[in-house]
Amino acid sequence: MTLLAIRGLTVDFSGARPVRAVDGVDLDVAPRECLAIVGESGSGKSQLLLACVGLLAANGRADGSARFEGVELLGTGDRAAAVRGRGIGFVFQDASGSLTPHRRIGDQLAEVAQAAHGLDRLAARAEAVRLLEAVRLPEAARRLRQYPHELSGGMRQRVALALALAARPRLLFADEPTTALDVTVQAEILALLASLCREFGMALLLVTHDLGVVASLADRIAVMRGGRLLETTASPAFLAGPRDPYGASLLAAVPTLAGLR
Amino acid sequence: MSTLAFVARRLLAAIPTLAVVIALSFALTRAAPGGPFDEEQALPPEIRANLEAAYGLDAPVHLQFGRYLRGLLQGDFGPSYKFRDFTVTELIAGGLPVSLAIGLAALFLALALGIPLGAWAALARGRGADRAVMALAVAGISVPVFVVAPFLALVFGIWLGWLPVAGWEPGRPADLILPVLTLALPVIAYLARLTRGSLLEVLRSTWIRAARARGLPRRVVLLRHALPAALLPVVSYLGPAAAAVLAGSLVVETIFGLPGMGRHLVQGALNRDYTLVMGMVIVYAALMIVLNLLADLACAWLDPRIRSGRHA
Amino acid sequence: MSGGLWRDALRRLTGDRAGIAGLAILGLLALTALAGPMLIGWRQDEIDWAHMAAAPFTAPGHWLGTDRLGRDLLVRTLYGLRVSLAIALAATLVALVIGVGWGALAGYLRGRADALMMRFVDVLYALPQVFFVIILTVVFGRGPVAILVAIGAFGWLTMARIVRGQALALREREFIEAAVVGGAGTTAVVLRHIVPNLLGPVIVYATLTVPQVILVESFLSFLGIGIQEPLASLGNLIADGAAEMETAPWILAVPAGVLVLVVFAFNFLGDALRDALDPRDA
Numbered sequence: 001m002t003l004l005a006i007r008g009l010t011v012d013f014s015g016a017r018p019v020r021a022v023d024g025v026d027l028d029v030a031p032r033e034c035l036a037i038v039g040e041s042g043s044g045k046s047q048l049l050l051a052c053v054g055l056l057a058a059n060g061r062a063d064g065s066a067r068f069e070g071v072e073l074l075g076t077g078d079r080a081a082a083v084r085g086r087g088i089g090f091v092f093q094d095a096s097g098s099l100t101p102h103r104r105i106g107d108q109l110a111e112v113a114q115a116a117h118g119l120d121r122l123a124a125r126a127e128a129v130r131l132l133e134a135v136r137l138p139e140a141a142r143r144l145r146q147y148p149h150e151l152s153g154g155m156r157q158r159v160a161l162a163l164a165l166a167a168r169p170r171l172l173f174a175d176e177p178t179t180a181l182d183v184t185v186q187a188e189i190l191a192l193l194a195s196l197c198r199e200f201g202m203a204l205l206l207v208t209h210d211l212g213v214v215a216s217l218a219d220r221i222a223v224m225r226g227g228r229l230l231e232t233t234a235s236p237a238f239l240a241g242p243r244d245p246y247g248a249s250l251l252a253a254v255p256t257l258a259g260l261r
Numbered sequence: 262m263s264t265l266a267f268v269a270r271r272l273l274a275a276i277p278t279l280a281v282v283i284a285l286s287f288a289l290t291r292a293a294p295g296g297p298f299d300e301e302q303a304l305p306p307e308i309r310a311n312l313e314a315a316y317g318l319d320a321p322v323h324l325q326f327g328r329y330l331r332g333l334l335q336g337d338f339g340p341s342y343k344f345r346d347f348t349v350t351e352l353i354a355g356g357l358p359v360s361l362a363i364g365l366a367a368l369f370l371a372l373a374l375g376i377p378l379g380a381w382a383a384l385a386r387g388r389g390a391d392r393a394v395m396a397l398a399v400a401g402i403s404v405p406v407f408v409v410a411p412f413l414a415l416v417f418g419i420w421l422g423w424l425p426v427a428g429w430e431p432g433r434p435a436d437l438i439l440p441v442l443t444l445a446l447p448v449i450a451y452l453a454r455l456t457r458g459s460l461l462e463v464l465r466s467t468w469i470r471a472a473r474a475r476g477l478p479r480r481v482v483l484l485r486h487a488l489p490a491a492l493l494p495v496v497s498y499l500g501p502a503a504a505a506v507l508a509g510s511l512v513v514e515t516i517f518g519l520p521g522m523g524r525h526l527v528q529g530a531l532n533r534d535y536t537l538v539m540g541m542v543i544v545y546a547a548l549m550i551v552l553n554l555l556a557d558l559a560c561a562w563l564d565p566r567i568r569s570g571r572h573a
Numbered sequence: 574m575s576g577g578l579w580r581d582a583l584r585r586l587t588g589d590r591a592g593i594a595g596l597a598i599l600g601l602l603a604l605t606a607l608a609g610p611m612l613i614g615w616r617q618d619e620i621d622w623a624h625m626a627a628a629p630f631t632a633p634g635h636w637l638g639t640d641r642l643g644r645d646l647l648v649r650t651l652y653g654l655r656v657s658l659a660i661a662l663a664a665t666l667v668a669l670v671i672g673v674g675w676g677a678l679a680g681y682l683r684g685r686a687d688a689l690m691m692r693f694v695d696v697l698y699a700l701p702q703v704f705f706v707i708i709l710t711v712v713f714g715r716g717p718v719a720i721l722v723a724i725g726a727f728g729w730l731t732m733a734r735i736v737r738g739q740a741l742a743l744r745e746r747e748f749i750e751a752a753v754v755g756g757a758g759t760t761a762v763v764l765r766h767i768v769p770n771l772l773g774p775v776i777v778y779a780t781l782t783v784p785q786v787i788l789v790e791s792f793l794s795f796l797g798i799g800i801q802e803p804l805a806s807l808g809n810l811i812a813d814g815a816a817e818m819e820t821a822p823w824i825l826a827v828p829a830g831v832l833v834l835v836v837f838a839f840n841f842l843g844d845a846l847r848d849a850l851d852p853r854d855a
Contacts, residue, residue, distance in 0.1 A: 055470055085476020098471030100486045102564055111485070112475050147565045160471070167476050278699045285700070289712050403836050405788050407795040407808070408829045411815035419819050508703040508792075515796060516815060530707050530798045538711050542704045549701055 001069075003171055003203050004029040004052070004088075008064035009074075011047045011227075015059050021047040023227035024064070029171060034197065034204040036218035036235075038211055038250060044227040045207045046093075049173045053088055054080030068171070086116055089169035089202075091193075093176035095157035099148035105132075105159055106144025109166055116167035131162040134199070136192060154185040158192070165196065171203045178213060190217060211254045215239060223247040264558075271557055275550045282546040283333070287326055290535040338540035341529075349540040356522035357544070360514065363437060363521065364506050364548075367444035371502065375449040376495060379456025380488065386461065394453055401450025406509040410443045410516045427518040440517045444509050448502050455498055460491040493564055499556035504549055582773075585849040592845020595838040602835060606654040615645035617652045618803050626821045638823050640813060650828045653805035654835070660717055660724075660806075661786040665779055667725035672732025673775060679733070680740025687737070694733050702727045706789065710798050720799050724789055728782060735778055739771050773850040781843035784836040791832060807832045 004027075011022035022044040029035050037045045051062040052073055066073045068087050073080040084090075092098045100108055109128035113119050119127060125144070132140035135158040148156060157177065164172060174193065178186040194217055197204045208214060214221060214235070222232040223244060230244045242248045320328075332339055338349035382394040417424045417439060424439050463469065464487055472486045473479075514523035522541055529537035586592060610617070615634070624632035625643040632639060637647040679690040709723035787807070793799030794808025802809065807828050814825025 053474060055474060081476075084474055090471070090474035092467065092471055092474075094467060097467035098474075100468050100472060100490075101566065102489050103485070111481065112477065115477055115481065149566055163471075163475055278696075281696055282700060285705070286708055289705075289708050292712060403840060404833055405792065405836075407792060407811060407815075408833065411811070411818055411825055412829070414815075415818045415822060415825070504701060504703075507701070511703075511796060512792065526704075526707065527796050527798065530711050530796075533711055535711070538708060542701070542708055545704050546701050 001031070002028045002067075003031045003069065004205070005067045006048075006052070006065070007067075009048065009051060009066055010063045011044065011051045011056065011060060012063075013057070013060050021060075021227055022051065022062075025224075025227075025229045027222065027229065027232070029203050029205055031170065032197075032201060032203055033219045034194075034206065034217055035220045035222060036206045036208065036214035037222045037224055038208055038214060039224035040209055040250075042226075043224040045224050046175050048224070049090070049175055049205065049207060052080065053084050053090060053173070054078055055084075055090075085112065085167040085169065087169055087171065089164035089167065089172045091160055091164045091172065091174040091177045093179055095160040095177075095180065096148065096153065098160045098163070099156060101148055103147075104144065105146055105148065105151075109144075109159075109162060112163060112166035127166070131166055132159070134165070134196065135159070135162045137162070153181060154189070157181060157185075157189055161189075161192065161196065165200060168200065169202060171205065172197065174204060174206045176208055177206070179208070179210070186213070193217070211250055223250065267561060268554070268558065271554050275554065279543075279547060279550060283330070283543055284326075286539045286542050287329060290539055291322055291325070333543075338543070339536040341534055341537045349536050352525050352537065353522060353540055353544055356520060356525050359519055360510055360521035360523055361548075363441050363444060363513070363519070364503075364510055366437070366441045367448065367506050367509075368499070368503065370441060370445040371448035371452055374445070375452025376456050376492070378449070379453040379495075380460055380491075382453065382457040383460040383464070384483075391457075395457070398450040398454045401446050402454070404447075406443060406447065407512045407516070409446055410440075410513055413439055413443055414516065436517075437519075440513045440519060443517075444506055444513050447509070448506060451502070452495060452498070455495050456491065459494050460487060463487050463491040466490075489563055493560060496556060496559045496563060499559065500549075500553040503552035503556070507545055507549060582849045586845055589845035589848060591841040592849070595841030595845065598834060598838040599842065602654065602831070602838070603658070606651045606658065609651045610648050613645065613648055615648045617649055617805060618644060620644060626817070626824070628821070629823055629827075637827050638821075640824050641817055641821065646824060646827050649805045650807070650810060650831055653807045653810045653828060654831055656717065656800060656804065656806045657787050657790060657808070657832075658835075660720055660790050660800075661783045664721050664724045664728055664786045664790075665782045667721065668728030668732055668782060669775065669779055670729075671725070672729035673736050673771065675729065676733035676736025676738075677740050677771070680737040681744065683741070683744070691734075691737060694730050697727065698730050703789070703792075706793065707798060710793065715798060715801050717800060717804075720790055720793065723793075724786055728786060732775070732778055732782070735774050736771055739774060743770055777843060777847045777850055780839060780846055784839040784843075787832070787836060787839075807835075 006025060006027040009022055009025045009027075010020065013019045013021060025044075025048060027035075027048075037048070039045050047056065047060070050056050051060070052066045052068075054073065056062060062074050064074060068083050071079075071083070073083060099105075106125065106128050109131055110121070110124035113124040113127040113131075114121075117127075128144060129140045132143055137143055137155060137158045143151070143155075143159075148159070151159065157180075161177075172193075177193065178189050181189060190213060193204065193206075196202070204217075206214065206217065218235045220232060221235050221238040223230040223242070223246060225246050231238075231242065231247055233243065233247075238247065239251070242251055329339065336350060338353065341347050341349050341352060378394055382391045385391045425433070425436050469482060469487055472482045477486075510521065511523040511527055513519070514521040515527055518524075522544065525537060526541040526545075528534070529541065613634075613636075615621070621632070621635070621639060621643040623643075624635060624639050626641045627635055627639045627643075629636065629638040629646075635645050635647070637645075637650070640646055640649065675690060675694070679687040682690075706723045706727065709726060710719055713719035713722055790799055790806065791808030791811065794806040795812045797809070797812070800806035800809055810828035811825060811832065814822075814828060818825045
């Protein structure tokens, strides 16, 4: 059974210059699989994710269909509200920008656990510690009392991951989760992402403009350009030889160290 | 840093300001052409000289200043030149509780009404409620206290007869409703506009979107994540708001005949009663400094980044 | 700013309806204040014994009625408007001259002189302005000149800050360096390059200062510390009106209405100017 079935998804932005960010995309995500969407900036890949969970900007409109476990997310009203967090988790590109600056880490984690699972304060706190340990944040108990500005960028991204997992979603959206990080930290976070998906049995929809990132991670690769989905191929086949010339050019653009691709 | 250190540091920074206020008021009143007894008719020169000696006005200026400072440290603001039976301290002490009461009440009312109004306008953005609140806000900011006060007194006191308009007897709180409301109105208007703008901006931030993405209910996102951040500029405004309320209290106490400090200040200014005016100004300045400090503390409490010395 | 930018600003300004409305209202009021009393005929202090405290449109020749002493309300209000506007414009001019001079000098000198000058501004800024203005009226007495001095003593502070900020920024810009390298003297640099760039914010701020001064002066006159009888200012007219409001509410309504109208008009105009001259800053 498909976890997420997207049919003919279109996203338009109104305003001084109307823009069609996503143009009739069809996509399926199976349980526990890792699907990577690659494309350059402005290809619409982030808007695709935001549209599914109903978090487009005020002047944005989504048409078409996106069904999560059979339930339609688009249309009138905020149908995606029930699915946010609990069904679909979201990791944003800017981790610092996803943590509320004036609340402690522990409180932010605990409140998600309470809202999603109805835990009491003590149980929620224990869950918060467990989540921080799952994302391999050292000294978890101490972190609970800290504020986001007291942590480094890499640590904040781990916390953002923990927050996305807190409600135990079945599908994780990751929008350029490593782009804002140091190169050395990127690999760690990606590895963490992969292991968490395995551990929690989640599917992963990963958006990136960096093909190098997905090579090790993705089961399937989808290429987007100008709002359109160009091809979706199993990863090994893609890396061997993409069908679409654009996909080929993306692949060719990945910098390599001799003999290491 | 600890709260105590924070408070101590702010207080220390406030002392020079207070010092300047005291020195400047003293210098200005002493520099005035003519003395406080010039308005008395037909004072024979010897009597005037005696009066001036009695009030210590014949001593060199720096000695007078020294004596004034010593008096201040003991809480003595000197004698009133016009109300011969009273010292300035007594006049201040008599009026301070009333002025403080209506000033603080006005500030609390402004916070209690202005913030929710602004938040409501922000949430109803672009629709009727938003436009109505903002139109009222513009009116509230532009129409001065001394126009609003008589107008409200006229409508609610005289035409409708709902509220009393003059004087104040202890134990009759209804007397204070109109004065407090009049004082609060411009602040309510400003706070509503400020809150609306600030909340709209905060609601656009990435971390609010992230909070929604975690599946938190709307109410939690609004009350626990958005509002505290949106309130920062509002709380920062409390300092200037307090200054505006203190200035407005002069008008309100005069129009509604309330026995507060403001009335004394106005009387003192009209009578050229130097010590009274000086004393009042120093007390008002000290009040403003304290209120500014409280506003700073509230800011630090709201935003932990200020506490640790870093900036947003 | 080159001529093209001024033309753009003018275009934006004429498109702003609130701003144009404000300008029109101000023009109308100024005209009425200047010419009105002559056309109407009553003098400011002329008492019409037959029609004391007459309501508007009831007494012949008194369009807006009379006050409790039988003086024509419309004429007194127009005179009051004259006084309030005159003081406001004069005080704003004083604030402008001192503020621009101080700020431009500080920004140009930089270093210790700048720091010292701006420290002075900071200290004065921290004082409770209304109360010190009151002290100044006690010191200098009341009446128009004293009010002017008292208000002007504080009005220049913000202007100095704004101008100094602009001057500092401008000093670093390449075209100044180019002009200096090209052999232009200091005065020429200041006059031909720095001043035109300061004009924008200065005009906006001056326009927004005028209503503030009007409000402060009216506040003082209302309390009796400002303009004195028999000279009329909108402030003391409102005070008179407040005393009579039970029996003759028009004595309050007319000057109050004019005051609110003037303040609104200046604020609309100032906002429109700000949007026109510096659209990014809105």
